[in-house]
Amino acid sequence: MPAHILVVEDEPAIQALIAANLERAGHVVLRALDAETGLRLVNEALPDLILLDWMLPGMSGIDLARxxxxxxxxxxVPIIMLTARSEEQDKVRGLETGADDYVTKPFSPRELQARINAVLRRRAPQMTEDPVEVGGLRIDPASHRVSAGGQPVNLGPTEFRLLHFLMTHRERVHSRPQLLDQVWGDHVFVEERTVxxxxxxxxxxxxATGHDALIQTVRGSGYRFSAMPAA
Amino acid sequence: MPAHILVVEDEPAIQALIAANLERAGHVVLRALDAETGLRLVNEALPDLILLDWMLPGMSGIDLARxxxxxxxxxxVPIIMLTARSEEQDKVRGLETGADDYVTKPFSPRELQARINAVLRRRAPQMTEDPVEVGGLRIDPASHRVSAGGQPVNLGPTEFRLLHFLMTHRERVHSRPQLLDQVWGDHVFVEERTVxxxxxxxxxxxxATGHDALIQTVRGSGYRFSAMPAA
DNA sequence: CCGGCCGGTGACAATATTGTGACAGCCCCG
DNA sequence: CGGGGCTGTCACAATATTGTCACCGGCCGG
Incomplete structure (x- = not known):
């Protein structure tokens, strides 16, 4: 699975080494020598993953992550931090800012690749582009449109993803932590009740069209999307 | 509720990631790269919880658990097993060994934290997601639904767990203390008559559908779920 | 036939969990 | 730079679930 990976690393030699390894593994590599450039590249086009050096001239890696x-x-977007330090405290701080994983230099190409695969594998397992329709409620990921009984429905991005996840995983309860992992992303820190x-x-x-009944509350467990009426 | 948690995991990278996440959550982490070291640490001081990798060099995780x-x-001491997805079919064996729960890799920090909290609260985990059907009564943990003779049945969380336990351990008498341990959790202090x-x-x-006859009272002993009519 | 157990029930008050409305912060688009 | 659209959090209201009691009624051994 080829991915677009942004490498933000100020030491050209290390950056080149990483890039070469990633490209050999079939990934497309975007390069940035500092945080500002990295930020600009991210705003232009979202990468699938960011490798981010902890220490950078100007804005630090942590600041960029934050x-x-x-x-x-x-x-x-998943972030893997690269650092020379190995103190636990730093790791904790890194994770607090939202890094998905942490690799300490020096590292072997094989280890880095393993971490990258782990992170990529963990995020959004099977997001399909196919439209789904249940009980007159229709969602089309490709055109990003939702209609209920023929009437168009307007949803924000988060509600859209939430509905899409529920509709593609119906007839099963999802706990709040599961929904946060699947819809928000596993490194996003938000209150459970946000769900x-x-x-x-x-x-x-x-x-308006009565389709709200499809989303059922399962007390003590979470939520469920189901065409069958709640018991 | 900070807890002392022992992490037995042979891959240093994964161990570090887990440890950092646990520390961020305020726990004290003890580390072991193999089962022997883990055993030594446990003998020195009992942790509140053990995270145990299934596959370890030398003594395996399951051996250590045993x-x-x-x-x-x-x-x-509660044990949560860490297993790779490919070993998932072994989860039953793991639970039989006495693991309190299991988490499949790769897992999200949030999911792990949720499991840890559940185990520390000594909540009895549900062991299987497979639906069970007996005499027209059907319970499905995945969708959290119960139907009796086609009719949906509404149950509270506790009654759901109770029915699930009885249906997965049928044709056997369970005393009230046993049911409290299995359904409520082993540290819970509640009156026996609550059962x-x-x-x-x-x-x-x-x-309503006559399926109440499946739950039989055994005077002086407890209760039994049985498809056969009471003797 | 007579207590003494033991389990069945209905009512309750305490809790736990979820539904809602309001709000402040942010980003993006004029 | 102002407004609108989204989001994440709260505090509070609305419900659902739970654990206990007290009281009954049946079963059993004496």
Whole structure:
């Protein structure tokens, strides 16, 4: 699975080494020598993964990570931090800023590749582009459109992803942590109850046509999308 | 609720990632790269929880678990098994060994944290996602649904767990203390008679279709789920 | 036939969990 | 630089679930 990977590393030699390895593995590599350039590249086109050096001239890697996490659009891009330090405290700080994983220099190409695969594998397992329709409710990922009983429905990006996930995994309860992992991303830190709020917004958007009944609450467990009426 | 957690994992990278995440959550982490070291650490000081990789060099995770379970002093320390997806079919074997829960790799930090919290609260985990059907009564953990003779049945969380346990351990008498351990969790302090109340609620929910007869009272001993009519 | 157990029930008050409305921060688009 | 659209969090309201009791009624051994 070829991926677009952004490498933000100020030491040209190391950057070249990493890039060569990644390209040999079939990935497309974007390069940045500093955080500012990295940020610009991310805004131009979202990569599938970012390798980010901890220490950078100017804006540090941590600052960049924090900044990316603060923005809704870039929030879900996985980040692997590269660092020379190996102190636990730094790792904790790195994870707090939202890094998905952490690789300490020096590292072997094989290890890096393994980490990259692990992170890529963990995110969005099977997002299909095929439209799905259940009980008159239709969602089309390709055109990013939703209609309920013929009527178009307007949803925000998060509610769209939430509905899409639920519709492609119906007849099964999803706990709040699971929904956060699958819809928000596993490195995003938000309150569990945020799920409730979005479920509510989704329901009120579907209320007009009565399709809100498809989203059922399972007390003590989570939520479920089901064509069958709640028991 | 900071806890002392022992992580037995042979891959240093994964161990570090887990440890960092746990520390961020405020836990104290003890590390072991192999089962022997883990065993030594446990003997020095009992942790509150053990995260144990299934595959380890030398003594395997399952051997260590068995060994801990055999020892009086270490028997009650909760264990969460870490397994790769390919070993997933072994999960039943793992639970039989006495693991309190299992988590398949790759896992998200949030998911792991959720499992850890559940185990530390000593909540009895549900062991299987497979639906069970007996005499027209069907329970499906994945969708969290129950139907009796085609009719949907509404149950509270506790009654659901109770029914699930009974249906997966049928044709056997369970005493009230046993049911409390298995369904409520082993540290919970509740009146024994509470079981009676929930049995009653379960029965009245199944009464409409006559499936309440499947839950039999064994005077002086406890309750039994049986497809055969009471003797 | 008579207590003494044991399980069945209905009612309750305490809790736990989920639904809602309001709000402040952010980003993007004029 | 102002407005609108989204988001994540709260505090609070609305419900659902739970654990206990007290009270009954049946079964059993004496």
């Amino acid at each position: 900044r990316l996490r603060a923005n809704e659009r870039t929030r879900s 409730d709020v979005h479920i509510r917004r989704l329901r009120s958007a579907l209320e | 060994r801990l379970r055999a020892n009086e002093r270490t028997r009650s 009676d109340v929930h049995i009653r609620r379960l029965r009245s929910a199944l009464e």
